[in-house]
Amino acid sequence: MGNSLLRAGRVLAALMIFAVLIAACGGDSSDDEEPTATSEPEAAAATATESEPEPTEAEETITLRLGVSMTPAELETFEAGLEDIRSRHPNWDIQLEQTPQDGVVEKTNTQIASGDLPDVVHVQGLFAQPWIRQGAFASLADYTSDPEFNVDDFYDAALGQFQWEDALYGVPNIVAPDLLFLNLDMFEAAGVEPPAADWTMDDLETLAYELTLDSDGRNANDPDFDPDSVVQWGLSVTPNNIWTRHYLLPFGADPCANDDCTDLQFSSPEVQEALTFWADLAQAGVAPYDPYTGNQTGVPGEGFQAGIAAMGINGFFLVGVLNATGELNYDVAEFPTGPAGVKASPLSTNGWAIAETSEQKDAAWELIEELTSEEFLTQHWAEPGHGVPARESVAPEVLQEEAAPANQQAILDTLEYAEVFVPSAAGAFEVFGRTSDIFVAMMRGDTPIADGTEEIDSIGDEVFGASQ
Amino acid sequence: MSGIQLRGVSRRLGSWPGRILVYTMLLALAALFLLPFYWMLATALKPQQLVYSFPPDWLAGDLTLANFREGWTALPFGRFFINTAYVTMLTVAGTVLSSSLVGFGLARYGGRLANLLFVTVLLTMMVPPAATLIPRFVIFSRLGWTNSYLPIVLPYWFGVPFFIFLFRQFFRAIPQEYFDAAELDGASPLDLYFRVAVPLSRPAFVAAALFSTLIAWNDFLDPLVYLSTLDKFTIQLGLSSFRGQFIAELHLMMPMALLAMLPVLLLVALGQRWIARGLAPDLEK
Incomplete structure (x- = not known):
């Protein structure tokens, strides 16, 4: 009996000790000792505050x-x-x-x-x-x-x-607009000039063929070119998800039937025709149909940054990354003008x-x-x-004149027409998740574009119809 | 028939060509599994400009420890380690104490009610933690406990279903005669727990402590939701902070991830034999 009480007492004592420790878990962070690594700026802040006027009593x-x-x-x-x-x-x-x-x-x-x-x-x-x-x-x-x-x-x-x-x-x-990144060393090695400011989608296609190389060093215009052994892509991406309106607008094709793009019309004849342009590039082996997973390119993420693509479509953030690493000799360009006479870029x-x-x-x-x-x-x-x-x-x-890229004006010029990613309403990420494989299958040629786009629109109707 | 076949296989593996074949396969598999760790180590020791190079520079010549220094000071990682150790210690203590007590009660004091309670406890294992995230946050937020360790640690002091299950099974494997003999000597239920069950179940306690250490040390979701200021962050939140909206500072993340791994790696290496014994009670031996 006495032993039992003693045991119970010990358990209670142990619980009380841990209760005290746990109580120390709580409380306002401001009461705690600050970590050394952050103490300097905070000390500086304290010093700065000391020199500033203290709030008066009236200022709560x-x-x-x-x-x-x-x-x-x-x-x-x-x-x-x-x-x-x-x-x-x-x-x-x-x-x-x-x-x-x-x-x-x-x-x-x-x-x-x-x-x-x-x-x-x-x-x-x-x-x-x-x-x-x-x-x-x-x-x-x-x-x-x-x-x-x-x-x-x-x-x-x-x-x-x-x-x-x-x-x-x-x-x-x-x-942050998306830009077209150009690997200048690859352009020079191929003996082609970087695109002019007024370049078109046809120019993009021509350059993509000239800049793509297979493992034997043949470009995509060579009759013996092997699209299954590409070591240098002409272009790093093709439309691979629902947020690819900027690939289609230059062709006069809009996948959005309403303002917030919750009514998709990828199956419209114009969008199908525009997607066919990109699918042709993918199936010719000059741009990957699966640009980001690494399954096709062997590199996870976008290929330009990894140095395996001569032209890449990527966000403005990449300028900071490339300048920090200093690995690539690069420049940027605006997106090319399409047959509809317009250019388009997404904006984050x-x-x-x-x-x-x-x-x-x-x-x-x-x-x-x-x-x-x-x-x-x-x-x-x-x-x-x-x-x-x-x-x-x-x-x-x-703009920083002393730093790359040389054509920084393209950043500001792109901002004049860049548009934010749509759709972004509730359900957009679900549609993105359920349709990305369909885009890859269409670009690869496994799924006819007419069938794939019908399915994408149908998924959009289902998800957005339920969530709006 | 199958016995004969197995003996045949065993004989073949026993010969030196068989062994070489098996060990070669095992080494190849081990290398495959070690590749991500090697990449992490290589990235941690590479200058930033080589992190994204392709093909990967697996044996970088310019090894540097600068990433360790920079990563350690870019965020207060010393504080993160202390915070994580603190949270882990309290979590393990709460888990082991509460789960073993509940498991002991369910094992020794049976009956329909105990079985019903046990089934109920097991059923709660089927509920994904994310499903209860918001209700729990609302409760702890109303209590004013956000940005503190209370919501992260306290639930572990009320029993963890998996460990309750583990302890119950272990305690049930202890022969009833031991408890009967102790009761004849006047032992109370707490005496039975402390003097009989605990000494005979050390593997279960060590295994539970190791597993709960791994869970607490690597927990991301609870600290993410409840902690807001850097001075309270745990290691996992610190590591994740190296990934931005557009870029990831991999050259800083990898050295810190390497340091974060070391304590748990050491623990698992030291305690792996206890894990097997704790999960497979075999008191007869």
Whole structure:
């Protein structure tokens, strides 16, 4: 009996010790000792704050949660800018909340469902619409109408990504068009000139044939060319998913039957004809039908970056990567003009939104104004690899004459007509997932384009019909 | 017939050509499985500009430790290691203590209710953790526990179905006579647990501790959802932070991933014999 009590006492004591340890798990992070690696900027911030005017008693401290998803390099640049903002607003307690990129959707969905979204959140454009339509973000209509903010200075396409029923729910901070990347060494080795500014889809096709090499060094115009042993692709990609409108628009073909592209029309005769152009390139062996998985090319990811394609279609971010590694001698070009007399490029964009549940909306908006000011965008976003500032007035700041590529003007010129990826409404990722294999099969020639596009439209109808 | 065939196979493998063939195949398979680890090591030691080179530079000449230094300081990885060790320690303690107590109760005190409870516990294993993510987050958020380790650690102090199952099966394999003898000496239920069940079930405890260490050390989803500031991050969140929207800083991610692997690799190497014994109770031997 006595032993039992003793044992029970020990168990209770052990539980109490662990309860104390567990209690130490909780509490406000601000009470904890800061990690050494972050202590320097924080110490600097503390010093900076000391020299700034302290908030008066009348100025109540406002806590603003700021949600971001950034790499360490991006965070370093961003935090420096944040310190400037903190010094201008000593009554703001800005709490930076970082989410790893791999978990952005899961975490944001959880926070939205529980009403715990940070006051200001950095949103990737492609994810924005479903959350806007769920009512996760506050309408910014009253704020953006302020002439001083000058909403007209932002690229229209980027604003459109955050628009829903005539109201704006986010303000873009960066934009990034896709560009045509050119491996200048491969051009030189093939004895062909890089494309002129007014090049066409026919020129693209001609170059793709001349620049593709098989394992015996024959280009695709050689009658003995072996398309099954390609070691150098003329072009790195072909249309491989639903977000490939920019491949089709130059041919006068639009896969979207409505504004937000929730009504797909890939099976229209125009789109089928445009897809046939790309499928012909893939089946001739000058561009891979399966560009990203590595199953066909032997390299995971896009082939230009890996140095196995003479021309590549990729985002502006690649400029930063290529310049950092310095491995490729490259330039960029605008997309070629198609038979319809137009060129097209997709546009990625990110922006800031205010949580509908925020109790500090006015202060949150002031923070967004700071984060999208010309000064902030110039100092902290105008670097290759980050993105182009979303304000047209400061976008040219991204150009760096001393660095590659030589034709940087193509970046700004592309922004004039680039359009955001559509569809981006709820269900878009499901349609993307269910149709990507169909695109590969069509490009490879396994599935007739008429059948494949019918199936894609049908999946679109099913998913978007159910989710809208 | 099958016995004769097996003996034939055994004889063939026993000869030196057979052994060479088997070992060659095993070495080839081992090399295949080790290839990703080699790539990780090679990437960790390569200068950044060689990370994306194709064909891959498997035996890079310019080896450097700069990536380790840069990765360690790009984010507070020292803090991440301490945080992860702390979370893992509490998770393992909670898992082993609570699951073994529940398993002991279900094993020794049978009856319909206990069986029903056991089946209910097993049924909860069928619910994917993602399905309960939002309700759990709502509860912990209302309690004000977000950005703390409480939501990550505390659930483990209320029993983990898999380990309850493991302990129950192990405790059931202990001969009833041991418990009867102890009860004759006046042992209480807690005495039976501490003096009979625990000493005879060390392999199960070690196996449970090892498995829960692996789970806690490598957990991504719970820390992702509940932790928001870098000073609270665990290693897995830190590693994932090297991947951006458009680019991945692989030259920094790989050296840190290598360091993150070492403790668990060491643990598994030291405790692998306990894992097998813990999962296959065989007290008769």
